[in-house]
Amino acid sequence: MSESSPLLDVRGLRCVIPTPRGEVQVLSGVDVSLEKGQTLGLVGESGSGKSMFARSIMGISPPHARLEGEINFAGQDLLTLPKKAARRVWGKRIGMVFQDPMTSLNPVVRIGRQVGEAAEKHLGLSRQQARKRAIDLLELVGIPEPAKRHRSYPHEFSGGMRQRVTIAMALACEPDLLIADEATTALDVTVQRQILDLVKSIQTDRQMAMILVSHDLGVVSDRCDDVAVMYAGRIVEKSPTDRLFSDHRHRYTEALLQAIPRFDTPKHSHLAAIEGKPPNLAALSTGCPFAPRCAHEIDACTEAMPPMRSAEDELHWFACANPSRSKELLS
Amino acid sequence: MTMTKAENRVPLRVVNLECTFPTRGGTVQAVSGISFEVRPGEVLALVGESGCGKSTTGKAIMQLPPPTSGSVEFEGTDLTSVTGSSLRDIRRRLQIIFQDPISALNPRRKIKDIIAEGLVIAGVPKEERQKRVEVAMRQVGLDPANGERRPREFSGGQCQRIAIARAIVVNPTMLICDEPVASLDVSIQAQILNLLEETRRTYDLSMLFISHDLAVVNSISDRVAVMYLGRIVEIGDADSVYRHAAHPYTNILLDSAPTVGDVVRPPSGLELKGEVPSPLNPPSGCRFRTRCPRATAICAEQEPVLQEVRTEHQVACHHPVVDPDLPNNERPHV
Structure with missing residues (x-):
């Protein structure tokens, strides 16, 4: 990052929400960096923290939520900036589109x-x-x-x-960053395509950066430069889009892609469902939060949270102790 | 899996089904004269976008409420002509599962009572009821020990399992699934689809599967009917419809579906025009003509009827998209 700092640089973002049953950590150290004109897809299931992340950047996390870490936008940390100054960024330089247009x-x-x-x-x-x-x-x-x-x-x-x-x-206000949080989820597929194409063309014209938040891997697959997969409040894998689909390493990404019905799925075939359900964020154990549902769990998975590590290069990151297509193991 | 087709009777035959709803602004034509049949052991999918009438069709078959006109013949009986206890008896063999499993279950009741209700109505004695509820719960992957709990203690996916248990406990022969996985997360969606498939095989069920998600439909159905504004525009063998879509609307629908690198057909290049017309005042002739890139004068004058384009594949269009280099009725290996 010698030339210039990225437009958005989120570091170690944590979000803790106090509830009557104790504190819930909905974001556990999220790092995201986004250059001008770039598009990041953020995918995950409900409760993975993807919407909470988008809302944190926009300054609309729930009233009692405690945010820690840094949200650097164009060189300013939105978390430490006085509210008045931050308001000149939210809505002006960062725009957001939500799921339900009526509300x-x-x-x-x-x-x-x-x-x-x-x-x-x-x-x-x-x-x-x-x-x-x-x-x-x-x-x-x-x-x-x-x-x-x-x-x-x-x-x-x-x-x-x-x-x-x-x-x-x-x-x-011609924002530098547009956040689309499940913006097309409630729409029919034909309308969805029109809206996504529209946003993409405006984004390209204006060199605007974009974060496309969706639960649908298909939606992010051909419109994003990079994709980050979230699970239980963390980014578990991040890579250039095509590589995520062809050469993913994290077992959750792998399981998610296998669970989706595809157009080339044979009729009446058994889908590779992920057993169990997403974890309760209030009662997370140590280690990888996906381990209890993972078919490739090893001892290391439950001992400690696997750290983010790079695959072949600095573009592709994942946090899995027993990754798929592990080339090191094969050779 | 060997299926005993004792009789070659079609489980469900819908003829000229019409559903209209009077409103202050006029009459909404939700379903306008559609006909189809579900064959023994078959899964027929109804696909289309919101407002096309697919859910109304499903409910009209269940007589919830009965259709405005047309007939719904289920195992030889026209449901529109029976009422009261005989309709109740028939409904036992024809069950439905809804999109939102949580609102489909009474929050105040224990789940074992929810599942047993159909049996109570059928007059099944208590001991047998208990046994059958337990079998149904195991079948859908629920622990019978949880029968004392109430729906709020279960997640959306679990509630859909309860709804499926409630449907199968009365030994139906046919299941109508109205968007059964639309409100579920991807990982849970696959579990429920697998369960439906398993249930279908175990109980030898025929199924009407209503969904907006074309990829989900592809994984489960044998035949597909595409609906637009209250009409069936294309119907046929699922592979044929997906790979050789003939109606411009089906083509656009397939082009628009988000994919993850699983493209089985090249994009048609057709683009949709404008907005969905009001069902209060649908266009004359072909209902799709106001949005169709191929529409001509004839489309406004004459309503296209379903015609065979390939074996087991019909389309209602004056200007269908046909693969030029393929002789009719010959399907290539993809």
Whole structure:
């Protein structure tokens, strides 16, 4: 990293949420670094911490959550920055799109106003200028007749169109980083593809960095430079996208890929399901959290948490004591 | 697995099924005259996007509520013409599993009572009930010792197992699965799909599998029916439909499905136009024509009917996509 520091550099991020039954560590030391214009896919099952990670960056983790570590964005640590200064980053330089467009839109405010609001606040535009910008943005995200439709209310739009509106909102201040948290999960596949293609083309045009959070490996597979797999609050494997699918090392990644029904799966065949269920974060034992469900568990797995180590090069990292396709073992 | 096909009777035959719902804005045409059959021991999948009528079809078959018109013939009896106790008797052989397993189970009841309910209605004596509940619980991978617990103590995947146990305990011959894995995590999804497959074999069930997920459907079904806006646009042998999709909509649907490097067909290059039209006022002729890249004048005038494009594969389209270099009815090895 001699040339310049990355746009986003998260180091050792921990998030602890106190509950009546004790503290739950939902993020246990997450490291992520993202360059300008790069796309990172973040995949994991429910409870893996992927959404909590996205929310931590955006400063919207639950009120009692305790965050530790560093979230360096463009050289500033958002966790130590005064709230007022941090607010100039959230919503302006980092935009976020959520899963359910209906709950992220105000049902009684016209959509043009909602899209222009951030630009009015952050960029100091007048009402008029903000409206004009909102119309431009609605056009950019493919809303037909934006000059007319900006006066509509959210209920007048379909789910896909609403999600386009929330994308326009997130883009209002030309952010450097866009976080899409399961942004297309609630949508039909044909709409999903349209939305993902739209986001991708805007991202490429504007050299915007993006974090695509999804439970669906298929969604991240052809739209991300890198993919990180999360399990029980940790990143367990991270690599360039094509390598993750062809040469994954972590046993969880392997099991996840084998469990998905594919188009080339023979009919009525037995799927390689992962037995058991995701771990209870309040009662994690020492060692790898996937060990109790892993078919390749060895003694080392339960003794201590396997450290992150690199595969062939610095681009591919994984934390598994008994990795798959282990070339060292074969030779 | 040898299947005893004692009679060659079709377990389920749906003819001209129509479901409409009056609303203040007009009449919603959820399902508009669809016909299909499920053959013995077969899994037929209904696929399509939200609002296409696939779930309404599943519920109409169960008479929940009965369809507006058309007939649902189950093992030789038209369900739309029977009521009361005879419908109750038939429902024992025709069971349904829903998408959200947690809301499908009464939170106040013990799971052994939830599973036993169908048997109570059937008048099965208590000792036998207990035995059959235990067998069903073991079959779906639940410990019968947990029978005293209530649904909230179980995860989503476990609740779906309970729902499956409740369905199979009455010895059905056919199972309707309405998006049974849509709300589950990937790792749990595979467990439930395996369980459904196992159950199907053990009980020799026919199945109607309703889903929006084409990859899931591919792993479990023998035949596929693709629905769009209340109509079946393409139906046939699953491999044939997936590899040689003839309807432009099926092609676009398959192109859009996220894959993890498991592509079995080249993308069609067709693109969808506009938005789904309102079911209050569906387009004339072909319902897909307003969004179809291949639509011409005839599509607005004449409604296409299902026609054979290959063996065991029909499509309702005036301009179907056909592989030009393949002689009809000849399937290549992929």
